[in-house]
Amino acid sequence: MPxxxxxxxxxxxxxxxxxxxxxxxxxxxPMDISVARASGDGAPINGKSILQILALDVKQxxxxxxxxxxxxxxxxxxxxxxxxxxx
Amino acid sequence: MKxxxxxxxxxxVGLAAVPDPVFxxxxxxxxxxxxPLRGPGKAVAPIAGKIMKLHPHAYVIVGDDGKGVLVxxxxxxxxxxxxxFQLLAAEGDRVSAGQPVxxxxxxxxxxxGRSPVCPVIALDATAASVRDVVAGRVRAGDELFRWI
Numbered sequence: 226m227p228x229x230x231x232x233x234x235x236x237x238x239x240x241x242x243x244x245x246x247x248x249x250x251x252x253x254x255p256m257d258i259s260v261a262r263a264s265g266d267g268a269p270i271n272g273k274s275i276l277q278i279l280a281l282d283v284k285q286x287x288x289x290x291x292x293x294x295x296x297x298x299x300x301x302x303x304x305x306x307x308x309x310x311x312x
Numbered sequence: 313m314k315x316x317x318x319x320x321x322x323x324x325v326g327l328a329a330v331p332d333p334v335f336x337x338x339x340x341x342x343x344x345x346x347x348p349l350r351g352p353g354k355a356v357a358p359i360a361g362k363i364m365k366l367h368p369h370a371y372v373i374v375g376d377d378g379k380g381v382l383v384x385x386x387x388x389x390x391x392x393x394x395x396x397f398q399l400l401a402a403e404g405d406r407v408s409a410g411q412p413v414x415x416x417x418x419x420x421x422x423x424x425g426r427s428p429v430c431p432v433i434a435l436d437a438t439a440a441s442v443r444d445v446v447a448g449r450v451r452a453g454d455e456l457f458r459w460i
Contacts, residue, residue, distance in 0.1 A: 237390050245339035275341060276380040276435040279372055280364055 227299055228292040229306035230263055239283035239309060247308045248275045256295040258305065263288035272305070313460045314375065317409050318450040319355045319383045320418075320430055322348035326445070327431060332387045335431040340382065342442040343433040344456050350419035350428070354400065354412040355385055356452045358432055363405045363413065368397035371413055372435070379459060382433040385414060386421040396420050410453040434459050 235243050251258040251272040258272030260281060270277035272291065283289055291305050318324065323346065330336045330345045357363075361375035369389035374380040385397065398415040401407055418428035434442050437459060445457040 241340075241390070242334045245334050249339060274436050276364075276372070276374070279380075279382065279435070282365060 226292050226294045227302055228290050229302045230288055230290050231306040231310040232288045233283050233285060233309055234312050236285055238285050238287070239278060239281070239289070243308060243311065244275060244278045247305060248273060248278055250304055250308055254293065254297075254301040256293050256298060256301070258301070259292045261290050261292075263290050313458055314359060314377065314379060315409075315455045316343075316381055316432065316434065316457050316459055317356070317358045318346055318446075318452055318454045318456040319358050319413075319432060320346050320348040320353060320385075321451045322346045322430075322449075324446045324448055324450045324456060325429070326447070330387065330429050330431050331427050335384070335387075335433070338439065340431070341433040341435050341437055342439040343381075343431060344445045345429050345431045346450065346456070347429050348418040350422065352415070352417045354452065355383060355414045355416060355430070357407040357409055357411045357413055358383060358456065360407065360409045363401055363403050363407060366399065366401065366403040366413070368392070368394035368399065368414065373407065379437075380435040382431070382435055383413075384431045384433070385416055385428075386418065387427040387429060389421060389426060392421075392424070432456060
């Protein structure tokens with residue numbers, strides 16, 4: 226299944242603006258989006274849920290794995306990885 | 313339908329009045345905001361449920377129905393790294409609606425050059441599902457909006 230590993234560099238982690246921007250982009254995608262810690266800590270969550278993204282509580286310098294499957298998955302993942310990895 | 317309570321005393325204003333586009337544009341979700349009364353106060357749980365996330369400057373309570381509400385105490389207050397906030401509960405605690413969660417002083421936030429305005433957000437909600445948003449003076453624990 227296509228995936229992207231990306232390290233969150235934003236000082237606030239995947240919260241506030243990065244989290245809202247990520248979920249907004251994920252929600253537009255036609256397929257399911259899952260997000261998990263690269264460390265394997267905790268279960269993968271639904272990347273379209275702001276509640277679950279906030280619960281995942283990804284901090285600065287943590288690496289996540291974003292997964293999607295289906296037509297256009299690579300473009301979606303590139304966009305989401307860009308958001309999650311932006312400062 | 314659930315009632316979402318005002319977490320702090322102050323003036324209920326629309327999200328559009330929040331000086332942060334992430335909130336004012338509804339990117340985090342629909343809801344309301346409160347311009348808090350200046351002076352020492354306690355921010356309370358807007359709904360009954362479990363404290364899913366507790367930061368000094370923000371918290372998320374999730375009800376038994378799975379609906380989560382975010383309370384953000386002031387804007388850009390993550391930068392304070394907890395200074396000026398005192399936790400009155402712990403992450404994972406079950407709280408009743410109206411139970412104090414964080415003690416703070418909005419006047420200190422303002423003195424530090426930040427807005428103390430508090431967005432109260434219905435997470436994963438559609439804009440149409442937030443109704444009867446109150447405007448004007450509210451006390452902590454008063455109904456702020458309904459989530460259908």
